[in-house]
Amino acid sequence: MSDALVIAGNSYQSRLLVGTGKYKDFAETRAAIDASGAEIVTVAIRRTNIGQNANEPSLLDYLPPSEFTYLPNTAGCYSADDAVRTLRLARELLDDHRLVKLEVLGDPNTLYPNVTETLAAAKTLVKEGFEVMVYTSDDPIIAKQLEDIGCVAVMPLASLIGSGMGILNPWNLQIIIESARIPVLVDAGVGCASDAAIAMELGCAGVLMNTAIAAARDPVLMASAMKKAVEAGRESFLAGRMAKKLYSASPSSPTTGMIG
Amino acid sequence: MSDALVIAGNSYQSRLLVGTGKYKDFAETRAAIDASGAEIVTVAIRRTNIGQNANEPSLLDYLPPSEFTYLPNTAGCYSADDAVRTLRLARELLDDHRLVKLEVLGDPNTLYPNVTETLAAAKTLVKEGFEVMVYTSDDPIIAKQLEDIGCVAVMPLASLIGSGMGILNPWNLQIIIESARIPVLVDAGVGCASDAAIAMELGCAGVLMNTAIAAARDPVLMASAMKKAVEAGRESFLAGRMAKKLYSASPSSPTTGMIG
Amino acid sequence: MSDALVIAGNSYQSRLLVGTGKYKDFAETRAAIDASGAEIVTVAIRRTNIGQNANEPSLLDYLPPSEFTYLPNTAGCYSADDAVRTLRLARELLDDHRLVKLEVLGDPNTLYPNVTETLAAAKTLVKEGFEVMVYTSDDPIIAKQLEDIGCVAVMPLASLIGSGMGILNPWNLQIIIESARIPVLVDAGVGCASDAAIAMELGCAGVLMNTAIAAARDPVLMASAMKKAVEAGRESFLAGRMAKKLYSASPSSPTTGMIG
Amino acid sequence: MSDALVIAGNSYQSRLLVGTGKYKDFAETRAAIDASGAEIVTVAIRRTNIGQNANEPSLLDYLPPSEFTYLPNTAGCYSADDAVRTLRLARELLDDHRLVKLEVLGDPNTLYPNVTETLAAAKTLVKEGFEVMVYTSDDPIIAKQLEDIGCVAVMPLASLIGSGMGILNPWNLQIIIESARIPVLVDAGVGCASDAAIAMELGCAGVLMNTAIAAARDPVLMASAMKKAVEAGRESFLAGRMAKKLYSASPSSPTTGMIG
DSSP: OOOOEEETTEEESOOEEEEOOSOSSHHHHHHHHHHHTOSEEEEETTTSOSSSSTTSOOHHHHSOTTTSEEEEEOTTOOSHHHHHHHHHHHHHHTTSOOEEEEOOBSOTTTOOBOHHHHHHHHHHHHHTTOEEEEEEOSOHHHHHHHHHHTOSEEEEOSSOTTTOOOOSOHHHHHHHHHHOSSOBEEESOOOSHHHHHHHHHTTOSEEEESHHHHTSSSHHHHHHHHHHHHHHHHHHHHHOOOOOOSSTTOSSOTTSSSOO | OOOOEEETTEEESOOEEEEOOSOSSHHHHHHHHHHHTOSEEEEETTTSOSSSSTTSOOHHHHSOTTTSEEEEEOTTOOSHHHHHHHHHHHHHHTTSOOEEEEOOBSOTTTOOBOHHHHHHHHHHHHHTTOEEEEEEOSOHHHHHHHHHHTOSEEEEOSSOTTTOOOOSOHHHHHHHHHHOSSOBEEESOOOSHHHHHHHHHTTOSEEEESHHHHTSSSHHHHHHHHHHHHHHHHHHHHHOOOOOOSSTTOSSOTTSSSOO | OOOOEEETTEEESOOEEEEOOSOSSHHHHHHHHHHHTOSEEEEETTTSOSSSSTTSOOHHHHSOTTTSEEEEEOTTOOSHHHHHHHHHHHHHHTTSOOEEEEOOBSOTTTOOBOHHHHHHHHHHHHHTTOEEEEEEOSOHHHHHHHHHHTOSEEEEOSSOTTTOOOOSOHHHHHHHHHHOSSOBEEESOOOSHHHHHHHHHTTOSEEEESHHHHTSSSHHHHHHHHHHHHHHHHHHHHHOOOOOOSSTTOSSOTTSSSOO | OOOOEEETTEEESOOEEEEOOSOSSHHHHHHHHHHHTOSEEEEETTTSOSSSSTTSOOHHHHSOTTTSEEEEEOTTOOSHHHHHHHHHHHHHHTTSOOEEEEOOBSOTTTOOBOHHHHHHHHHHHHHTTOEEEEEEOSOHHHHHHHHHHTOSEEEEOSSOTTTOOOOSOHHHHHHHHHHOSSOBEEESOOOSHHHHHHHHHTTOSEEEESHHHHTSSSHHHHHHHHHHHHHHHHHHHHHOOOOOOSSTTOSSOTTSSSOO
16 A cells, blocks of 8 residues: 655655654664654754764764655744744755754743744745744644645644643644645654554644653664554554444444533 | 463464454455454354354355464353353364353343353353453453453453444553453454554553454454554553653643642 | 432432541531531441440431431441341441442452442342442443342442542443433542532432542532532533534534544 | 632622523523623623614613623634724723623634734733733643733633533643633633533633533523532632542552553
């Protein structure tokens, strides 16, 4: 079955995108990413050496850009200006690389996105020719505005960055997915394999995660779990699940009554 | 990683057990089971021809007992007597086969298990030398009694047979799993891939399903999804998931307050 | 609006039944029960002095049987024999009182009900003329068997005794309520006011609780909260709630898709 | 217990605010509002006659402003300009009335708030001396910005307007409540009494609803249910609920494991 993820005109076989931070060392990063099967890896430009510091180990040596699609991100940015500046730097460091992940956060405590700054940054970046995959809240109106600006993918949170709380509001995600004409990927909040499967069963085009893998007791095994979970969820979505009934002989769907 | 499921002294690589009913024909049954990777297949003795009717197609031709471990079951039995009689017949038909799935249901409407009849049947069957995998409710006291009788695996429901409602009470399953010394498999109620992954993340030894695969729009693709979901959930369980926090900087677990 | 709770032929205005244990002293017990508006109070015969110890303070002095309907219970009993013996004693202590609450637990750790011993005790007690309100699991088949034996009310758990976990499986409760011809009351597991309201919205005839009130920081205020919550839930049930839709203009109920 | 709700310096005994639309006629509106005990009633200026049409029945005759605090709202407005214009009109109609409810919606299909337009309108209205109670999403960063602008209350949705889906993301509400210095009221999404109780148990200062009452089969009875539910939830919050444990003897909180 051909079922590629297409972002900004490029096709990917894997629908799991992964971060590169929070690992013990670059060797563990590489081992986990190999186990995940991810083709797109996101890199926090402000925290990761991809050539800024010539005398330190560079992620580029462990994850050669010839093997992986780099997705520079703006982790740690709290304003549109900061985010734009950071991605311009990434573009220089990575030979006019245009595919980026924009995130502008609201405060360092919750790491909830600042959607007004995100909108402002997205406008500027799209104008400057970036292909913007944008991290955002699960607000369907904002998601649509980001699409209208010209972002190439919209990436709502499942729950807060680093929380592992899973998908707190599948209903908002459903509304976003139903109206989007660009890929919708869940980014942030996935904590275990079933969370990733649920995201895909909702109809997401992909899932992006970092902490769920890097902070597991066994990151490489969890990366393998996530690879299978994303595939399982995608196939479960495509296969068309059975209808729910409270019990087999029930005349109606389970939620016509008080519950659900 | 060696991580076999051991039931009654035999090892299995797959933790997904599947039913053989509700398919279009035996060819589809076989294709779905191949995609699922299941080694143990359960067969409703009262509904499936495994030799009782010499002139009709036999499941044995499509799923040769040399390739699969048969698990005759008592679907359609509402009393201990009926169930015991059915499994004695299966033993004859399958050359003194001893591994069986016992289920005694309470009524034809909900298909909820009748636990008192189940206990009675289990006692008789264990005495007669059967290796009993037993379908039951999620009642932890009954589960323990079934273990004490000598059943080789206890298989609580996630939700009702044919409902696809998923795991309605993970807490009871958790209590059963924590105190069991025999394998605990979720049987009944799984509707989609994430349900199967959740069951495994709870620490189940395996999952048994039928309708979720057979009643999907594309049963073979759903079987593949379930194979991956069970493996993903198992690996996610073994890998040790990250801790949950409401937000990254939160000083405490998410449920010390009012919610959760 | 006349909307009395009728149990064993007697009418009650309050649908909240409360326990009498776990309070600081009998004075606090009385204050909380007054705030709760409860007319039926349940008493653990093995733990509470209602005359067994002539020289100690007696609950009867604080909650005169002329003002409250006593419901002696078998808390602490782990076999049918124990439970029957305990209730015979209560009958003597309370002048041939017949309305009782039967509970037989499975183990002192989880306090999950032992349904087989409960069935046995119920049979004996009904034969001896007791009016048995019976605590049980949320197993619909067992609930029906207890009704068939002649119990006057069936009282499934919401979650385990003393857990405060709320209603873990509303679906099983719904099945029990739909098929019962005697009052169904939720007993055990309620932790806060909304839990009680949810139980009533499911169609329960009443709610019985103890720890949720006695272990609150302010038991008397929580008792008042529970009084209002039970009334609110009852009225909400009777008023017929609005239909759910994912969004106002949605053409269908929210659960025709993947979620819910 | 004195436990008044204080908004813009005024004290209210009732924490339930209600809408005035969707009723059969003004007489039913009045009966339901009386049963609800609400002191603040919100009025859609674009849909309700409060004097704009001199020859038609006026809500003012049924709900005299001497008895109720009017809260004119901007239902039906999709831009900041529209909302501001509508509230200026209300101010004229209601003798320089300053307390208003601002809502700016994103589209007529979902009725999800447009937070950027809401921010713009709030700035203008606060500058013009309005006391702005503002309807918004459950985005904690936006909620904080609205507070910083000078709104007198922030009113996040529980779920979409007219959906009756209840509280979809209690976690976001919790974050908003924990950091707010102005009253936080849940507005939109409540469908039944337990939803209102849950909102109050989360620590909300109040609840605003319309459809849940007006679209119930018996609006007046549902109004009474909501009155009690809001009081129950408030008292449950103030009383300090018992701790949750998976089972009574459990050494830890229920969510240290995989679930929850």
